[in-house]
Amino acid sequence: MTLELDADVLVVGGGPAATWAALKAAEDGAAVVLADKGYCGTSGATASGGTGVWYVPPEPEAREKAMASREALGGYLADRRWMARVLDETYDRINELADVARYPFPVGPDGKPLRTGLQGPEYMRRQRVRVRRAGVRVLDHSPVTELLTTDDGVVAGAAGYQRQADRAFTVRAGAVVLATGGCAFLSKALGCNVNTGDGALFAAEVGAELSGMEFSNAYGIAPEHTSVTKTAFYNYATFYRADGSVLDGAGSQRGRSVIARTLLASEKVFCKLDRADEAARKAMRLAQPNFFLTFDRLGIDPFTQPFAVTLLAEGTVRGTGGIRIVDDGCATTVPGLYAAGDAATRELICGGFTGGGSHNAAWAISSGSWSGRAAARFARALGPSAARRQVRAAGGAGLRPTGTTSSVSAAEVVGAVQAEVLPYDKNYLRHGDVLRAALGQLDGTWAAVRSGLRADGPDVVRARQAAAMVAHARWMYTSALARSESRGMAKRLDFPELDPAQHFRITSGGLDEVWARPQEVAA
Template identity: 70%
Template sequence: MTEIDVLVLGGGPAGTWAALKAAATGASVTLADKGFCGSSGATAAAGTGIWYVRPEAELREKAMASREALGGYLADREWMTRVLDETFDRVNELAEAGRYPFPVSPDGTSLRTGVQGPEYMKRQRLRVQRAGVTILDHSPALELLRTADGAVAGARLHRLADGTRVDIAARAVVLATGGCAFLSKTLGCNVNTGDGALMAVEAGAELSGMEFSNAYAIAPEFTSVTKTAYYGFATFYLGNGEVLRGASSKGGRSVIARTLLSEPVFCTLDQADEAQRRAMRVGQPNFFLTFDRLGIDPFTDRFPITLLLEGTVRGTGGVRVAGADCSTGVPGLYVAGDVATRELICGGFTGGGSHNAAWAMSSGSWAGAGAARYALRQGNSAGDRKRFGAGEIGLRPTGQIDAGLSHGEIVAAVQREVLPYEKNYLRHGDRLRPALAALDDVWFAAREGLAHAGADPSKVRSAAAMTAHARWMYTAALARTESRGMARREEFPDQDPAQHHRLLTGGLDEIWTAPEPVFLAGTELVSA
């Protein structure tokens, strides 16, 4: 089996930056994407802001302070500074080496605080190819490969084109597979089913911030477009034409969620002036496509809205980062982008597209370079190591296979517990506990009898990953008996100073949680 230096799993922003920075060291690099690198995933589907701030003390201070309170003071200033520095450099690299056509202001200043996703990712794919990276499209990873000493040393892929399995031996692996949106139909997120987090935990990694996983985005009822910034210009209405009070204020999404439990909610973007309307159409052209096709003017007409779960794609929870190079504590395994926790820069409140885009650039760059350094230290003898599949549920049933248990049934069962607003968004222990019990039943039934005979094994594993994610996030939500950041509990509406800590989560059959003081929470900036 030929061994490469670095295998990157995932072809979005984090994965492509990881591949670029790994290849820049001289390492041999392969990137495998569940979809088509450059066009799949949340970023490729739309425009996004970027947390790009000029290196001026006042501007940087304002940028870091802006979300600290919202995030429950769980973020880390040293990590925020690092991300701001790295993002500034990487965006400038994108403009110069990547020749990205950033817009220019009337005074000639290049405006670099956002990108159009399709153009950005098209250029990233081209850059990765020119760097000599091998790209394997439509090749989802089923499981990581481990050695006898517990190091991660490659992955087993499923090639969708012909249904074959391919083992890729690598000295280091970067997981950049994205978060988990539970197949909720949110824009660009059908590939985001949490596969990377499941593989990481199977290999021995820990999670952090899984209680901050209940991000819901406003979307027109007739589309999957979840670009929520424009709703800052909205007025929300009940079906009888009355203004929905409180929907446009802080916490307004909760008001919308409660109302949607019993009746429709409508919206008009009538607070935007003419100049803002023109700018909105330029900034997010795909936001308006369906409106235009249906003959709806969203600035004057009322249209029905819904809320779509974005989970850990827009939330902040994910695999715990153990080092400055985004290592995980498992030898040979690195994480980047939404599969990794973003608490270090956002705390317990979503950073939206802007912070997530900056994190993808920064963590991807660090993880790729860190994985390459680790790989090159291993030497040629590493290729002789025996490798074993680390995957469990959906690949190696523990009991008699249940021929009647399908991945589709697993997905439907998980969605019944995580999509409803009254369970996941408007959280209360009396609803969380029975939901978690139902998810436990799904997990153990799948653990014992779910197999992929006659089915796409990648879909089976995605169903397993969604089940794992749901159990991790509800276990963590029950453990945080307060309201901090996005983790709101109706029976514990206040913030508890005694719970000013991050919350680690781990395990598969038996899930555990443990508090981790913020000042000790993996922020030692030491490269593995």
């Protein structure tokens, strides 16, 4: 039997952006349902480790320095007004975590609290408690599989499948916030295998646009055969070839491309964190204890003994592309639909480049809070009639194929996508000829998915994840080909220089026919 619920606001996701959205919508008086693919508070990239936060006190000089620090790296596509908004909101919400949620921030030598970092497990445990205390109904292990819309195209809820209860569910809602994270293509990067781009697929199916999808080729350094991508620690590393000689350039700003080329040549890359002094070593263990678990179990001292490393794709989890937002409340181009966190584009605050935490964490907090409040206002304006609206299901690929026979499996689709997006010489070291060939393969995979990927019951979740990954990859490569230059992380081997004439963002969308076009950046 299908579980049927009504709400003012439905939040899809369970990480930082989702919990902040649910909390702020509930505080605004909305009846809120949160549906998480995993167990809210434990799944996702943040819950599995620690994260830095772009937390800067409201001092003009410090704020100016913070905003200027990454503008060049991001290709000058960020927006100072949005940066300032995020810094303000993050400062208030982090202080709220300390004062209301009693998060145990450490204290520095000067006696002042250090609020520029969060331990993911403790942070998300408290967020779950806060959300539930606010009256939010939490549906754990309940992946959403499609949106619901009214006849005139307003988003009015979503449907999904509860894995543990083995039943379908629907939530009719006045507004929906997509906080489903980015897409890491099941690369096994720590905490990212729930991030398969589902929200972007749902949004595109109702006509929403995306932006910045060319900024999607993020790869994190990880010890070989592990999933822990805490790349900041490798600032203390010296990299070596298998013969013990130093791998020149691997520790520089472009070091990952050096590592990628070496791995492509079938050579192993080793490193030691031998540039960290004793104080740094202690701080690293306190900041990211899970980073050291594998080493401790294997009896390796990563500060003095070499260990092999690899690169894992993190896609739009650490890239900046995502669903395009069009106002200060993080509305999308479709009424009733909002986006937050990694599911939404982060170009507004970091252009074409971001790291593993900091700006991402601040964006999740801020966009989550804004979208939750805005969704609550949208739902309130509809009044009690919102739950009585006639709705239709919007899902297509993997749910309602155009063909009559099942001709492809979700596992086959995932394998086909990974073959085009995980290799370093396709997605990381990009060249137009290679991108076009990969896109051609992905277009064929999408055609097979659209016509012949069919699933029922719990298998629908895997089918929809596979469809979302194909769609994500096609938007990525279509956008990458539309930017014939190197800007931010969107580097092109065939266009290695930044072109001032291409100082624009690239919006994209479509499913059967994917499109990408320039969008002017406001002065």
